[in-house]
Amino acid sequence: MPVRLQPPNPVDIFPVPGIQIGIAQAGVKRADKDDLTIFLLDSGTHVGGVFTKNRFKAAPVQICESILNSPARPDVRALVINTGNANAGTGESGLENARLICAELGKLLNLSPDQILPFSTGVIMEPLPFEKIIKALPNAVKAAAKDVWARAAHSIMTTDTVAKAFSNKVNLNGASVTITGIAKGAGMIHPNMATMLGYLATDACIAPELMKPLALELANSSFNRITVDGDTSTNDSFVVMATNKAAHPVITSWESEPGQTLLKALRLVSVQLAQAIVRDAEGATKFITLKIKGGKTLEECKKVALAIAHSPLVKTAFFASDPNLGRILAAVGYAGIEDLDQSQIELYLDDVHVATRGSRHPHYKEDDGQRIMKQEEISVTVDLGRGSAFDTFWTCDLSHEYVSINADYRS
């Protein structure tokens, strides 16, 4: 694993005033594992979310979207998350099962079901064992506490090897504001979004209508810039919660100075979470930053980045530390820019100039390429030489271990 992820130290993960988390063992897939997590949000919390663009949306994603998009803008007061089963490809009964769980949690918390957002992650197209989850809900409610974010990051994991949690503090008009986020995801990772669940909370005061644009903006600058295997999951969900507890004037525009300060701090945590997913990607041994510049449009840069990031030939070359860099040029060539002029392409590995004008650089030495390819963190810069658009993506290599993990996932 590139630059080994450390499990979050609970001391560095600050609780967010206004939020409690309860964790329990429902035995969805196996016993003795935390697999049920609930968030309890104080009244006055505003929530925004973005969800998978896969047309095969899991049942809980459909419910979240209908709640958050409802004109009534319901007062969301709880989240309920299970691992071990995605409740996707489960049709009408999947929707019913998710609704039953929300209804039961609503009874326990004295909330209406549409104040509760459900989330599931795990295997697709198997019936959700909702009775097990319902049975464990009272334990989760009973366990609710403020300072269990690091454990929560662990409880939402599936094939992840390390829990992912980050915190940040920022000063807004003299008031200290906390930001804490957790995420899970290690495979089926692709923009829009990862097979990932992400939860970012702050006690900042934010006008409710700013929450959805905030979720979109944060996803675009973080989770939508990572890709592991090109698979867009049925269950991707990213939720931002603002409890409005901090002692500063309400932010009513992201263009304002405090708005910009807060946005920057939130983005930092989102990017840390997104990069942690790539670092923990199934079987990954290299962390690769793709910088694509000189595009006519951002869309062009993205096409090129994804062609490189999804090429099994490029990914296996990184795994082998083999500077077989023509494979990168080939991927640039088939990225889908119809009028690309190969004689304008420049390619760099870190600061080594590999190709110029679409051809091997006269001073490029295989030894230099080899030295960079052996690193655990590598940046690839492609200059398309046709404009001024610039974009950055993060990805990883393709190893034997990826095949093993995904060939054995259910066994």
Add this chain to the structure above:
Amino acid sequence: MPVRLQPPNPVDIFPVPGIQIGIAQAGVKRADKDDLTIFLLDSGTHVGGVFTKNRFKAAPVQICESILNSPARPDVRALVINTGNANAGTGESGLENARLICAELGKLLNLSPDQILPFSTGVIMEPLPFEKIIKALPNAVKAAAKDVWARAAHSIMTTDTVAKAFSNKVNLNGASVTITGIAKGAGMIHPNMATMLGYLATDACIAPELMKPLALELANSSFNRITVDGDTSTNDSFVVMATNKAAHPVITSWESEPGQTLLKALRLVSVQLAQAIVRDAEGATKFITLKIKGGKTLEECKKVALAIAHSPLVKTAFFASDPNLGRILAAVGYAGIEDLDQSQIELYLDDVHVATRGSRHPHYKEDDGQRIMKQEEISVTVDLGRGSAFDTFWTCDLSHEYVSINADYRS
């Protein structure tokens, strides 16, 4: 390897009147290997070709296209093919080197350079050792013979494990017509086209203006329907040659009865070659036929087929014989059909009805899925339930061996 490919039996591979093939050892990458192959075409032969859509076109591809697209429609009389080096990402000097080889071969054969089509396959972005190739040309010319198609299939291989050659005979207006084709390719395989070189020859009499549409039509029904890893190579080339030696009236339309008969026979050999590439795909253990029906358009069917065929999660599930079939539904969902209604999707593995209305079929049993997944040849049928378009693709699984082959390719 699914349904193990047998090396072609030379007895079953018929020479094509009007064509001789010369094979030699140039030592491009290593000694003691046939790596240089020339085709000598009798006067009167007509040639058509299709080439990679990768914007990073190898030098020989650029030369072939400029010759075949030239308004002068030159009288192509020879082909020269090297393995061991792709002469791609090599800029102006790559073009010069390819032209030098054609010029030298032209001297030996008394042809002008633009009567010779060059082809290269192998590693990208390394200078072509053209002197070695030029030095071996006289040996190749000296070796020219009519009945060495099976050996030629072997001499154009790179990471292929089995030579690929097929023959067919067809009767046109009482005359016997021969069709023989060879191809190479095992990785970097993706529509438009495979990393593949394909050469199909017949002694049929075909009007010259019919050759380019023929090459396109044959590629579309064969090589453009296979995918191994989604990588479109810089060097893909497919050439069709008609020597006009057979004793039947010239075919002047593909709509005519003899035109249809010949087209069908040519298509059979093209499809055999394309399927042989998938069967020999790097590390493949399963041969998978994807039948996508119920699309509004063929383009929709293709999107869905490629999303499934390129999903590393689907491919590793096939490798593991794991009926984790929700991964197929997820791939259908992100294939890019914006208004796809998941509740209309039907999914079959061979004749086992796995999912109905987008959800697990009530009678589907894991054991049935498991039984099919264990087979070496599997068909996946997806009914999108939104139209009447139907299309078929062929692909394979993703194994440890794929990673090994591509991580070690240059060592």
